[in-house]
Amino acid sequence: MNMATSELQSRSVRPESAAVRLERVPSVPADATVRHVDQFETETLDAIYRAVTEDRPVSAAETDLEPGEVIVFTDYFRVERV
Amino acid sequence: MTQYVIIGDGISGSSAAETLREEDPDAKITVITDEGEPLYNRILIKEHAKGKLPEAPISIHDEDWYEDRDIDLSLNTHVTSVDTEGKVVHTHDSGEIPYDKLLVATGGTPTQLPVENSDADGIHHFWTFEDARGIREHADEADRGVIVGAGLLGIDFAAVCGAQGIDADYLMRGDRWWRYALSAEGAEIMHEGMRSVGVEPVFDSGVDHFEVDDDGRVTAAVDPNGDRYECDFAGVAIGLSFNTEFLRGAGIEQDNGIVVDEYMQTNVDDIYAAGDLTQFHDVLLGEQAQNGSWGSAKEQGRVAAINMAADAEEEGFQWVSSYSITHFDFPFLSFGHPTRGDEHAERKYSDTEWRRIAFKDGKIVGGVLIGDLSPQSKFKQLMREQRVVADQAEVLLEQSVDLDELAPTQEQ
Ligand SMILES: Cc1cc2nc3c(=O)[nH]c(=O)nc-3n(C[C@H](O)[C@H](O)[C@H](O)COP(=O)(O)OP(=O)(O)OC[C@H]3O[C@@H](n4cnc5c(N)ncnc54)[C@H](O)[C@@H]3O)c2cc1C
Numbered sequence: 421m422n423m424a425t426s427e428l429q430s431r432s433v434r435p436e437s438a439a440v441r442l443e444r445v446p447s448v449p450a451d452a453t454v455r456h457v458d459q460f461e462t463e464t465l466d467a468i469y470r471a472v473t474e475d476r477p478v479s480a481a482e483t484d485l486e487p488g489e490v491i492v493f494t495d496y497f498r499v500e501r502v
Numbered sequence: 503m504t505q506y507v508i509i510g511d512g513i514s515g516s517s518a519a520e521t522l523r524e525e526d527p528d529a530k531i532t533v534i535t536d537e538g539e540p541l542y543n544r545i546l547i548k549e550h551a552k553g554k555l556p557e558a559p560i561s562i563h564d565e566d567w568y569e570d571r572d573i574d575l576s577l578n579t580h581v582t583s584v585d586t587e588g589k590v591v592h593t594h595d596s597g598e599i600p601y602d603k604l605l606v607a608t609g610g611t612p613t614q615l616p617v618e619n620s621d622a623d624g625i626h627h628f629w630t631f632e633d634a635r636g637i638r639e640h641a642d643e644a645d646r647g648v649i650v651g652a653g654l655l656g657i658d659f660a661a662v663c664g665a666q667g668i669d670a671d672y673l674m675r676g677d678r679w680w681r682y683a684l685s686a687e688g689a690e691i692m693h694e695g696m697r698s699v700g701v702e703p704v705f706d707s708g709v710d711h712f713e714v715d716d717d718g719r720v721t722a723a724v725d726p727n728g729d730r731y732e733c734d735f736a737g738v739a740i741g742l743s744f745n746t747e748f749l750r751g752a753g754i755e756q757d758n759g760i761v762v763d764e765y766m767q768t769n770v771d772d773i774y775a776a777g778d779l780t781q782f783h784d785v786l787l788g789e790q791a792q793n794g795s796w797g798s799a800k801e802q803g804r805v806a807a808i809n810m811a812a813d814a815e816e817e818g819f820q821w822v823s824s825y826s827i828t829h830f831d832f833p834f835l836s837f838g839h840p841t842r843g844d845e846h847a848e849r850k851y852s853d854t855e856w857r858r859i860a861f862k863d864g865k866i867v868g869g870v871l872i873g874d875l876s877p878q879s880k881f882k883q884l885m886r887e888q889r890v891v892a893d894q895a896e897v898l899l900e901q902s903v904d905l906d907e908l909a910p911t912q913e914q
Binding site for chain 1: 543545546549554555556557558559560795796797822824825826828830831832833835875876878879882
């Protein structure tokens with residue numbers, strides 16, 4: 421369950437250089453943290469869109485993406501640290 | 503010590519409770535919900551109904567979350583009335599709960615079709631986690647489906663049918679899906695998306711009545727043209743009725759929802775409202791408006807709580823709402839108020855790419871992006887800045903939008 425994290429929790433601070441990419445996953449385990457794309461702010465949505473369409477890493481510092489979590493967009497994508 | 507009572511533990515109520523605790527550490531906070539479980543992710547329950555997502559990741563708070571924050575949570579508690587003179591909330595069977603400040607965050611309930619047999623077994627409406635569990639279970643064994651309601655929630659039923667292998671007919675009243683926001687060109691992309699998952703859009707149709715078997719189970723939908731569509735599964739999503747019956751006689755102004763200002767205050771002292779059920783003053787639109795989206799409900803709950811705790815008009819709600827459809831290979835994003843405005847511009851770029859921008863008084867008030875979401879943050883920025891750009895629609899319809907190509911803003 422995802423109860424430890426709050427819906428209001430602010431993004432964690434990460435080094436400027438950290439990057440993440442989105443890895444398509446076929447299914448989601450019961451202990452995964454999952455967020456729908458509409459839970460993200462405009463900038464993170466931009467980053468998700470770029471990461472998926474251009475298949476390239478995005479800077480974690482500019483976004484609200486947590487490594488390990490799964491994003492529901494046009495498919496299910498796991499956030500992976502690069 | 504101030505006593506805050508919040509009715510509703512959806513995202514708006516829960517976000518208000520969390521903010522109130524941060525803003526007023528000593529206050530007494532009570533959250534009342536008639537559901538049997540604390541806050542869960544309502545925008546992910548469709549993924550559960552599709553058979554793709556297990557239950558656990560959909561939960562957001564467990565009961566400890568409230569206990570840790572010293573927030574009283576009353577599950578399975580239905581509020582029946584509010585006495586605004588005595589400042590007391592009456593509940594079905596948990597007695598009376600006094601308040602100093604009250605937040606109404608009770609959202610809506612799906613509207614039933616006003617036709618014969620619309621409550622038959624096998625006909626589903628979709629709002630709660632319990633609904634999603636029922637839909638998933640039934641969809642797993644159903645073969646033929648009918649979907650009614652050509653809007654953002656109806657299309658979730660189409661996705662459920664697609665994912666669960668149900669061949670379905672999507673009966674629409676007009677000549678296209680979401681006709682208030684999409685032209686024929688834009689809608690056709692969505693129709694192709696539906697067909698790609700095995701759902702056939704049927705136009706100029708709808709439901710005149712449902713047929714049932716001897717056990718009261720749905721067997722067919724008959725449309726106003728007399729055409730019969732066999733089904734053992736039906737999904738109806740024709741709109742929401744807002745949960746405000748318990749406010750009868752409370753003197754709170756309503757207009758298809760609860761009327762609030764940008765501070766989320768109703769016309770009655772110390773009563774606020776947040777989330778789907780508000781008719782709020784939209785400072786960007788300059789008019790009363792309504793949003794039906796997760797992000798907006800969460801922000802309204804936060805803003806209401808800030809103003810409740812401050813006992814002042816501390817922060818106004820200013821938000822560009824967005825709503826995605828994630829069921830197809832291509833993305834879809836509706837932002838702001840795409841069905842409002844006095845003019846619009848649109849263009850099709852490819853078989854899966856289309857864009858529409860709605861303007862009011864020359865300023866962007868909303869839009870729809872299908873296939874290519876790249877300009878979304880730029881359009882939202884222009885909305886927030888309230889820039890007059892309708893006369894430069896060509897720049898905004900370029901496939902790659904460059905805001906530097908817009909003429910500099912004139913001093914007004
Ligand atoms: C299937 C589905 C898919 C959706 N998809 C998206 C999406 O992709 N993107 C998006 O942005 N939005 C989506 N939405 C909309 C989004 O979920 C809502 O806008 C948001 O959840 C509204 O939150 P709320 O707090 O205003 O109301 P709600 O979440 O409806 O919460 C209101 C709560 O109040 C309770 N309540 C009502 N009356 C009483 C009473 N008298 N006493 C006690 N409790 C009461 C209700 O039981 C409920 O728990 C979707 C909604 C559904 C149903």
